[in-house]
Amino acid sequence: MYRELGISELVETFGTKIEEKLTNRFQKIDDVAEYNQLKVIKAMQDNKVNVSCFQSASGYGYDDVGRDTLEKVYASIFHTEDALVRPMIACGTHALNIALSANLRPGDELFSPVGKPYDTLEGVIGIRKEEGSLAEYGITYRQVDLLESGDFDYENIKKSIHEKTKMITIQRSKGYQTRPTLSVQKIGELISFIRTIKSDVIIMVDNCYGEFVENIEPSDVGADLVVGSLIKNPGGGLAPIGGYIAGKEKYVRACAYRLSAPGLGKEVGASLSVMQSFYQGLFLAPTVVASALKGAIYAANIYEALGFSVYPNGREDRFDIIQAVTLNSPERVIAFCKGIQAAAPVDSYVSPEPWPMPGYDSDVIMAAGAFVQGSSIELSADGPIKPPYNVYFQGGLTWPHAKFGILMSLEYLHRGGLVSI
């Protein structure tokens, strides 16, 4: 089949040699998936999920059983008092915007002890001037970067928390930065430290790309709110839209009031016809995340063996599903992305090209042949066309597809004479 799909014997053999060395790593990933699969099943059983949950309410959506039960399931999984899980939440940025704007008031300060947040959050907070940002409402922002070693700058964190500090945002994944992704344990250490300085500050974790990578979630180590996107990990590839916010009841209520209207909150918002995909996607999410993780580790080991810098490296523990590869030339970034695209189940025949995307300071190339538009739990890659010519790679609903995509990226590099195997 590999030959039929355009993978040469040379590339396949090279891949097989790399894969053989990863047996123990993959076993550990499967162990985490097994644990999380059981966690999800238990949450569904404890909340008595039944077929009526897949029926959809319309109109105002009062007593939408599927929606209300799913929110209890999320709360069980994250061990939180409450959760808001809605198709009305358009994406991760929207969910984070709701959590921040619902819980901050004019005069309050938001603080990030882990450096700059994800690009889109810059507009939300007002680090980058944007209409309607928190800054316009008189909410200030402060950040302390991680130390060069990747550790927390405890001294400056302590100095930055004062009486106006109302909320703290901690981004678990590195996103498109070069800092390390934070393990849940490290997030826990940071939260404990923050509590000794200001016990009642609201601590929110941007959990995007982190769900089900470990046995525990940031809400298990003291986060008041965890926030993420359903077209990433917890949607399991089936959720066609949506975001979630799980946490303390009073903070989640504030989010619901912000999402709909004060006084209405969680009571309204019909789930329409997406509930089955939300449940089924959540059910699949632990093993889907495992597939994506195997793909990331496989890619790291393949490209490391070929002499490229990879981040994280081939041996490091993983705390999110993103893999960066430094390819050192624009031609390689383009060939890599064309290979990923050519391996997709959807739009495999189109050829991605770099273009000047809004919000980026260089041309960007993106490869995605996804069932859900922009879904990055599905196999996808993108690279800004600027030094050091990194490509960021993530997702893979199944391990065989993630593997095939990576082999195809290598095949394209090989055909272009851009690597020597």
Ligand SMILES: *Cc1c(COP(=O)(O)O)cnc(C)c1O
């Ligand atoms: C993807 C992501 C976001 C934003 O999510 P969108 O769904 O793209 O709006 C925020 N933070 C992190 C760490 C992310 O990975």
